[in-house]
Amino acid sequence: MDDSREPGFTTSIVHSDRWDPIEHGSMHKPVHSTVAYGYEETKDLVGVFQGTHAGYAYSRQVNPTVTALERKLDRMERGIATVCFGTGMAAIGSIVFSLLRRGDHIVSSWFLFGNTNSLFRSFEAQGIEVTFVDATDVDLVAEAIRPETRLVFVETIANPRTQVSDMERIGALCRERGLIYVVDNTMTSPWLFQPVDVDASLIVNSLTKYIGGHGNALGGAVTETGLFDWTAFDNIYPEYRTGDPRRWGIQQLRKKGLRDFGAALAPEAAHHLAVGSETLALRMERQCDNTVALVQYLEADDRVSKAYYPGLPEHPQHALASRLFRRPGAIFSFELIDDVDPFAFLDRMNVVVRSTNLGDNRTLAIPVAHTIYFELGAERRASMGIADSLIRISVGIEDVGDLIDDFERALAAG
Numbered sequence: 413m414d415d416s417r418e419p420g421f422t423t424s425i426v427h428s429d430r431w432d433p434i435e436h437g438s439m440h441k442p443v444h445s446t447v448a449y450g451y452e453e454t455k456d457l458v459g460v461f462q463g464t465h466a467g468y469a470y471s472r473q474v475n476p477t478v479t480a481l482e483r484k485l486d487r488m489e490r491g492i493a494t495v496c497f498g499t500g501m502a503a504i505g506s507i508v509f510s511l512l513r514r515g516d517h518i519v520s521s522w523f524l525f526g527n528t529n530s531l532f533r534s535f536e537a538q539g540i541e542v543t544f545v546d547a548t549d550v551d552l553v554a555e556a557i558r559p560e561t562r563l564v565f566v567e568t569i570a571n572p573r574t575q576v577s578d579m580e581r582i583g584a585l586c587r588e589r590g591l592i593y594v595v596d597n598t599m600t601s602p603w604l605f606q607p608v609d610v611d612a613s614l615i616v617n618s619l620t621k622y623i624g625g626h627g628n629a630l631g632g633a634v635t636e637t638g639l640f641d642w643t644a645f646d647n648i649y650p651e652y653r654t655g656d657p658r659r660w661g662i663q664q665l666r667k668k669g670l671r672d673f674g675a676a677l678a679p680e681a682a683h684h685l686a687v688g689s690e691t692l693a694l695r696m697e698r699q700c701d702n703t704v705a706l707v708q709y710l711e712a713d714d715r716v717s718k719a720y721y722p723g724l725p726e727h728p729q730h731a732l733a734s735r736l737f738r739r740p741g742a743i744f745s746f747e748l749i750d751d752v753d754p755f756a757f758l759d760r761m762n763v764v765v766r767s768t769n770l771g772d773n774r775t776l777a778i779p780v781a782h783t784i785y786f787e788l789g790a791e792r793r794a795s796m797g798i799a800d801s802l803i804r805i806s807v808g809i810e811d812v813g814d815l816i817d818d819f820e821r822a823l824a825a826g
């Protein structure tokens with residue numbers, strides 16, 4: 413390979429383990445099923461604690477299998493450092509827990525993953541204020557900013573109605589106002605979009621979804637892009653104001669989120685996620701192809717009243733999505749006409765699985781108002797544009813003909 417050229421996305425993921433030497437030439441980073449690490453000399457153990465000797469002390473904070481996955485995520489997101497967590501929720505929770513304090517204020521997208529919404533509500537009870545705004549419009553984000561605002565939180569494509577946040581302009585706004593800009597990239601994955609391109613400070617990924625891809629392990633990650641000026645951020649404790657200032661925030665996040673709060677990723681899960689991540693680009697391309705075909709098929713059927721997908725020209729953020737994302741994603745939602753009972757429709761599907769989760773290799777369908785958005789209540793659902801008949805589809809890698817046949821069968825019997 414020409415030394416002057418950076419290896420491509422998939423090459424980097426597949427070979428990154430070997431770029432740090434692995435015992436016996438092993439192709440995968442082994443699963444280090446260990447809690448602690450022993451040292452020949454006391455001074456080395458002491459050095460690990462004091463940050464003067466490279467090494468591992470206790471797996472709640474770092475484990476070599478998890479570190480290998482963190483290096484892959486740095487490459488995927490073009491970040492300078494990544495911290496992995498036991499779940500995506502633990503990653504988001506740790507950001508707020510580690511970096512904000514009582515009286516601080518968050519501006520968050522109104523169109524939010526249900527559990528993140530619930531998590532932010534819990535932080536409100538702990539004295540952190542949250543204002544939810546329609547983040548498809550940067551002006552509404554700007555209006556919500558107060559002197560106490562520290563952080564702006566958005567998702568790339570919102571679940572389930574597929575709204576796309578006004579991410580470039582929100583990035584410019586956050587830079588101008590010195591706010592931490594957190595972008596949850598779960599729905600797009602770093603293959604379709606890299607939030608560093610819109611000036612994100614911290615990038616969240618639920619590894620459970622596309623990055624792992626196989627629906628067999630939970631995990632989350634926060635990647636530092638190096639763009640935020642942590643020297644001007646009061647909430648960094650004096651002990652983390654050391655070394656490269658671009659790493660102060662992530663240093664504190666690792667200590668508070670992992671060491672203190674204990675939201676660690678298990679090495680066995682890290683191994684599953686690392687193996688899964690090797691095919692991220694291949695899977696996503698196939699999933700996006702399948703999605704386009706399915707959406708086209710459903711749009712043409714008069715038993716489908718509405719379809720929501722950023723790839724559709726009538727989608728309100730179609731132009732933005734086309735500019736920002738390599739492909740418009742592999743999630744869509746739709747409503748059936750009143751004559752077709754959505755539960756009966758779903759019950760007739762044989763290939764598509766009635767299930768929560770997304771980003772699996774298998775195509776999954778769920779009636780959202782009755783399940784993942786049930787707890788929010790009818791009023792909040794209505795404000796998020798979630799109709800009772802709305803069905804969300806997370807498209808998998810099956811042969812597209814089988815998927816179309818399955819939808820056809822389920823619709824025809826109605």
Ligand SMILES: *Cc1c(COP(=O)(O)O)cnc(C)c1O
Pocket residue numbers: 499500501502525528567571596598599618619620621630631632
């Ligand atoms: C699933 C999801 C999460 C949470 O991830 P878990 O790994 O399930 O905890 C966060 N954000 C988005 C957008 C998600 O889809």
